[in-house]
Amino acid sequence: MIDPQVKQRLVEIVGENWVLDQPEELVAYSYDSTPMYQELPDIVVLPKTTEEVAKVMRIAYEYGIPVIPRGSATNLSGGTVPLKGGLVLALNRMNQILEIDEENLTATVQPGVITQELHQTVEAKGLFYPPDPGSLRISTIGGNIAENAGGLRGLKYGVTKDYVIALEAVLPNGDILHTGGKLAKDVAGYDLTKLLIGSEGTLAVITKATLKLLPLPETKRTMLAIFKDLTDAARAVSKIIANKIIPVTLEFMDNGTINVVEDYVKIGLPRDVEAILLMEQDGSKDQVDRDIEKMAEICRQEQAVSVQVASTAKEAEQLMTARRMALSALARLKPTTILEDATVPRSELAPMVETIKNVAKKYNLMICTFGHAGDGNLHPTCLTDVRNADEIKRVEKAFDEIYEKTIELGGTITGEHGVGIAKAGYLEWKVGKSGIEVMKGIKKAFDPKGILNPGKLFTDQPRKRVVIQS
Amino acid sequence: MSHQISLALGISEDDLLNCMQCGFCLSVCPTYKIIPKETATPRGRIALMKAVQDGGLVTKDITESLDLCLGCRACEVACPSGVQYGTMLEHAKEVITEQTNFSAPVKAVRWLFLKQLLPYPKRMKWIRGGIRIYQKSGLQKIARKSGILKTLPWHMGAFEAVLPEVAPFRAKLPKRVEPNAKTNKPTVAFFSGCIQDTVFHETNVSTMKLLEAAGFPIVTPEDQTCCGAVHAHAGEVDLAKDLAKKNIEMLERSGASYLVNNQGGCGAMLKEYDKLLADDPVWAERAKAFVKKVKDINEILAEIDELPKLYPMNVRVTYQDSCHLTNVQKVTLQPRKLIQSIPGIEYVEMVGAGTCCGSAGTYNIVHYDESMQILDAKMINVINTQAEIVVVANPGCQMQMRMGVQRAGLEGKVRVMHIADLLAEAARLK
Numbered sequence: 001m002i003d004p005q006v007k008q009r010l011v012e013i014v015g016e017n018w019v020l021d022q023p024e025e026l027v028a029y030s031y032d033s034t035p036m037y038q039e040l041p042d043i044v045v046l047p048k049t050t051e052e053v054a055k056v057m058r059i060a061y062e063y064g065i066p067v068i069p070r071g072s073a074t075n076l077s078g079g080t081v082p083l084k085g086g087l088v089l090a091l092n093r094m095n096q097i098l099e100i101d102e103e104n105l106t107a108t109v110q111p112g113v114i115t116q117e118l119h120q121t122v123e124a125k126g127l128f129y130p131p132d133p134g135s136l137r138i139s140t141i142g143g144n145i146a147e148n149a150g151g152l153r154g155l156k157y158g159v160t161k162d163y164v165i166a167l168e169a170v171l172p173n174g175d176i177l178h179t180g181g182k183l184a185k186d187v188a189g190y191d192l193t194k195l196l197i198g199s200e201g202t203l204a205v206i207t208k209a210t211l212k213l214l215p216l217p218e219t220k221r222t223m224l225a226i227f228k229d230l231t232d233a234a235r236a237v238s239k240i241i242a243n244k245i246i247p248v249t250l251e252f253m254d255n256g257t258i259n260v261v262e263d264y265v266k267i268g269l270p271r272d273v274e275a276i277l278l279m280e281q282d283g284s285k286d287q288v289d290r291d292i293e294k295m296a297e298i299c300r301q302e303q304a305v306s307v308q309v310a311s312t313a314k315e316a317e318q319l320m321t322a323r324r325m326a327l328s329a330l331a332r333l334k335p336t337t338i339l340e341d342a343t344v345p346r347s348e349l350a351p352m353v354e355t356i357k358n359v360a361k362k363y364n365l366m367i368c369t370f371g372h373a374g375d376g377n378l379h380p381t382c383l384t385d386v387r388n389a390d391e392i393k394r395v396e397k398a399f400d401e402i403y404e405k406t407i408e409l410g411g412t413i414t415g416e417h418g419v420g421i422a423k424a425g426y427l428e429w430k431v432g433k434s435g436i437e438v439m440k441g442i443k444k445a446f447d448p449k450g451i452l453n454p455g456k457l458f459t460d461q462p463r464k465r466v467v468i469q470s
Numbered sequence: 471m472s473h474q475i476s477l478a479l480g481i482s483e484d485d486l487l488n489c490m491q492c493g494f495c496l497s498v499c500p501t502y503k504i505i506p507k508e509t510a511t512p513r514g515r516i517a518l519m520k521a522v523q524d525g526g527l528v529t530k531d532i533t534e535s536l537d538l539c540l541g542c543r544a545c546e547v548a549c550p551s552g553v554q555y556g557t558m559l560e561h562a563k564e565v566i567t568e569q570t571n572f573s574a575p576v577k578a579v580r581w582l583f584l585k586q587l588l589p590y591p592k593r594m595k596w597i598r599g600g601i602r603i604y605q606k607s608g609l610q611k612i613a614r615k616s617g618i619l620k621t622l623p624w625h626m627g628a629f630e631a632v633l634p635e636v637a638p639f640r641a642k643l644p645k646r647v648e649p650n651a652k653t654n655k656p657t658v659a660f661f662s663g664c665i666q667d668t669v670f671h672e673t674n675v676s677t678m679k680l681l682e683a684a685g686f687p688i689v690t691p692e693d694q695t696c697c698g699a700v701h702a703h704a705g706e707v708d709l710a711k712d713l714a715k716k717n718i719e720m721l722e723r724s725g726a727s728y729l730v731n732n733q734g735g736c737g738a739m740l741k742e743y744d745k746l747l748a749d750d751p752v753w754a755e756r757a758k759a760f761v762k763k764v765k766d767i768n769e770i771l772a773e774i775d776e777l778p779k780l781y782p783m784n785v786r787v788t789y790q791d792s793c794h795l796t797n798v799q800k801v802t803l804q805p806r807k808l809i810q811s812i813p814g815i816e817y818v819e820m821v822g823a824g825t826c827c828g829s830a831g832t833y834n835i836v837h838y839d840e841s842m843q844i845l846d847a848k849m850i851n852v853i854n855t856q857a858e859i860v861v862v863a864n865p866g867c868q869m870q871m872r873m874g875v876q877r878a879g880l881e882g883k884v885r886v887m888h889i890a891d892l893l894a895e896a897a898r899l900k
Contacts, residue, residue, distance in 0.1 A: 020509075022531070023527055027517055028511075028535075031491055031517060034491075072493050074493040093506050112506075138494060331551040335488055336490075387487075
């Protein structure tokens with residue numbers, strides 16, 4: 001319950017229409033895209049300006065109310081679930097692209113701008129913002145920054161953190177912080193810009209971001225290679241890179257995913273193969289043609305049973321169908337879809353996929369793997385049913401083993417989804433005790449009262465996924 | 471999978487759980503575009519239905535959120551999980567309707583339209599006759615001058631202003647049409663629709679002429695009735711089922727190979743009779759057979775590839791999709807192909823052609839303000855095409871776009887035409 005006086009003060013800041021506390025409104029802000037987490041907030045506030053955010057934060061600070069910044073809530077680690085109740089700060093109304101600076105090649109945006117809208121806007125000017133998370137049609141830039149979102153083009157172009165050069169953010173006490181600038185070089189003190197990227201709403205509320213842009217690549221080509229044997233596919237990936245070719249996308253689908261996709265879209269994918277690699281290269285026409293030919297040649301040398309190179313945009317579209325449909329096909333199989341993001345060095349792709357397959361067999365689960373082979377960022381996707389308590393227990397055990405293995409292979413517990421609640425139990429595995437201590441110290445420096453997104457990243461709880469009945 | 475039915479809303483638990491809350495639907499939801507709140511999204515609405523099922527909310531809590539939904543079904547197309555949102559919404563609305571105590575005037579209007587008028591084509595004709603007398607006798611002039619129209623409830627004045635001149639009471643569609651030359655084409659039954667034949671009788675005439683010119687023998691069964699879409703959307707699912715059964719019997723009796731219609735919304739309803747009657751042991755199979763025979767005029771004309779001769783029209787044209795034609799019937803390429811088959815036409819694709827115009831059955835009456843917000847945004851895209859004709863494929867869209875043209879001050883500059891009227895004009899059948 002929120003104190004009526006507090007509510008009144010919030011209404012004075014943002015207006016009556018943008019303070020929500022009806023039962024159905026609270027339910028609508030009680031979840032994100034992560035299965036099995038739900039908790040009601042006490043109140044939802046939708047500010048329009050940085051100043052309003054600052055005023056709301058001051059009130060939250062004064063009363064010690066938890067604040068959960070929220071964009072489109074497409075995150076997959078429970079990051080926007082109001083675990084301790086409190087105030088959900090929905091930033092969707094701050095959705096303006098403030099400036100496209102063609103001299104400095106930057107875009108300055110508010111946090112609620114939809115990633116795809118930014119793409120369309122800058123591409124219309126012949127510019128390019130590479131980060132392309134799977135949820136880009138609805139995810140917000142603020143959310144992308146908070147989670148340091150990746151995407152399909154990560155191998156060649158990097159991820160969100162490689163494109164954020166300046167931030168405006170509101171601290172828990174309501175002070176406004178400015179970091180970075182329209183600068184290619186800036187070493188004035190600790191890199192607070194990078195620190196806020198991927199901080200999952202636990203340090204400050206991002207209210208403005210300046211993003212680096214690139215010239216839009218002239219052209220793009222697509223190809224698809226099918227491998228009977230997983231090791232061959234992994235070798236092809238390594239060899240492509242060793243040949244000094246960095247494709248813009250290098251996507252992978254395992255046998256389970258291939259079969260599920262084929263059941264769903266019936267495009268004639270072979271069912272008895274262990275891997276499909278989908279590759280794209282962008283850049284100047286000559287370079288792209290050269291790279292694609294070379295990649296096709298490498299795949300053939302590595303025993304690919306088929307290599308298809310698209311010669312038209314339409315053919316490229318058809319080749320992309322399988323990868324585009326992967327999530328749809330998987331999601332339709334079972335009521336609950338748990339999409340994870342175990343990530344290993346590129347060279348460890350084959351053992352990792354093999355481990356996932358064995359673990360699934362061991363626990364009698366359906367886990368299909370697809371993802372970004374080029375950067376080792378895999379999406380083992382478990383298809384289950386939340387109502388089956390016994391199976392859910394086995395899912396937990398299976399992912400324990402999978403993450404154990406990623407660490408062992410020099411990988412990480414999350415490549416692009418973030419820690420949130422879902423991975424909090426694993427964080428120490430990755431960063432160690434001293435890592436946790438340093439992180440907690442940073443948290444304290446920014447947020448001494450612990451009001452920003454409490455219950456995320458750090459946990460005293462054992463690793464356990466539970467359905468919270470509201 | 472087990473099929474446990476929620477006691478609260480009658481929605482299958484599997485259907486509810488099938489939503490993985492990925493949020494892809496938010497990107498295509500027209501109400502979310504004007505109301506940036508989670509309660510105005512499909513994902514939010516499903517979460518609310520779930521909460522009712524889990525006992526966290528009661529149906530009263532979720533009424534407003536569900537009422538605000540246009541039912542355009544764009545979310546179903548965007549959904550990776552194949553969530554049956556339309557079916558869930560219908561179930562929820564049925565329960566809400568049962569539990570709602572409507573005010574006396576609303577009750578009266580619902581009773582009059584849903585039970586006494588729409589199901590009876592003959593009575594709808596009287597309505598048309600009444601409108602005709604009003605338009606022709608000078609009454610309309612007096613009413614418009616006096617300002618009395620502005621005082622009518624439910625923004626009736628705004629709708630009156632864009633009502634086309636309706637056909638005379640006596641106007642009637644032919645019961646049987648045999649093409650001039652013997653063809654091997656199957657006989658089609660023509661579904662005239664209730665609102666369509668009341669307000670846009672002319673479009674029905676055009677449609678039949680096109681079918682005739684294409685060589686189809688046509689019957690217009692007199693025992694056809696309203697498709698039931700308005701009933702289903704208003705939560706009167708039992709009434710919708712009754713109407714569906716009548717129409718299934720009608721088509722069986724007619725012996726026709728196809729049931730052709732020219733209303734995106736009604737056609738979608740007809741094509742979903744199998745879902746509507748899925749749990750009915752007597753009717754489920756008959757409904758499935760019926761659905762296979764339903765065709766939109768765009769589909770049947772695009773399939774035959776031998777349109778009547780089309781004369782050049784030197785005009786710039788754009789097309790506004792009917793949501794139900796697009797999202798339920800999946801008919802998007804055919805109308806564009808047909809428009810572009812007219813020589814001389816300059817076809818311009820409108821930005822966001824596939825997003826709802828805000829008509830959505832009775833939505834523009836019940837939620838006038840939201841509907842107009844959606845429409846005004848749509849009109850910016852229409853203006854940007856600089857088209858002289860906006861082509862539509864559903865009577866609701868036609869009324870709404872006429873209103874849009876008027877609101878944008880484009881009267882006399884931009885025409886709104888049903889695709890059948892456009893093609894009939896190009897074929898000089900009118």
